[in-house]
Amino acid sequence: MSNDWDEYAATWENNQATAVFAQSCFEELTAITSLTRKTVLDFGCGTGLLSQLMSPCTKQIIALDGSESMIEELDKKALVNVEPVVDFLTRGLVAQHPAFRNQFDLVVASSVCGFLGNPQETANIIYTLLDEYGLFVHWDWAVDSDDLDYGMTTQRAETILLNAGFDSVTVSVPFEVETDSGTRPVLMGVGRK
Numbered sequence: 742m743s744n745d746w747d748e749y750a751a752t753w754e755n756n757q758a759t760a761v762f763a764q765s766c767f768e769e770l771t772a773i774t775s776l777t778r779k780t781v782l783d784f785g786c787g788t789g790l791l792s793q794l795m796s797p798c799t800k801q802i803i804a805l806d807g808s809e810s811m812i813e814e815l816d817k818k819a820l821v822n823v824e825p826v827v828d829f830l831t832r833g834l835v836a837q838h839p840a841f842r843n844q845f846d847l848v849v850a851s852s853v854c855g856f857l858g859n860p861q862e863t864a865n866i867i868y869t870l871l872d873e874y875g876l877f878v879h880w881d882w883a884v885d886s887d888d889l890d891y892g893m894t895t896q897r898a899e900t901i902l903l904n905a906g907f908d909s910v911t912v913s914v915p916f917e918v919e920t921d922s923g924t925r926p927v928l929m930g931v932g933r934k
Contacts, residue, residue, distance in 0.1 A: 785853030907932030
């Protein structure tokens with residue numbers, strides 16, 4: 742299964758902004774919830790930078806990414822409580838793959854949702870994967886227009902979470918990351934089931 746992200750996998754972590762993004766996400770995440778003994782889905786895990794940070798605290802992480810090359814980079818980290826899955830998040834995957842037999846306490850998505858063709862459908866699926874009071878936290882580039890092919894407006898992020906059925910929803914812009922294209926703000930969407 743090849744996709745456009747495969748070509749970035751080998752050098753993904755060479756970019757300092759990638760590590761800063763993951764570290765900032767981890768800091769924001771641990772400020773709002775404990776990871777102790779949690780079962781986590783790292784949706785769109787890439788090379789596993791966020792999984793690697795969460796791994797020492799969590800019970801288990803299912804690390805899902807559609808890029809086989811990204812998952813190969815994650816595999817090199819040999820994280821004992823992380824189960825990598827190469828696939829796309831669909832209702833079919835959830836129905837058939839053993840990794841999705843149990844509910845998750847937490848689903849995270851770091852710089853993923855803003856690149857999806859149908860983020861509403863994905864949020865709807867994620868809602869069904871969460872245990873009662875489960876938490877979905879995603880970080881995406883904060884943008885001013887929904888017409889861009891990356892990132893999300895804060896309004897769109899909030900609407901998607903509310904439409905998926907989350908009771909408690911907050912969207913903020915907690916940090917910025919210095920990139921080759923300049924400083925970019927990052928939004929954090931949080932939905933609690």
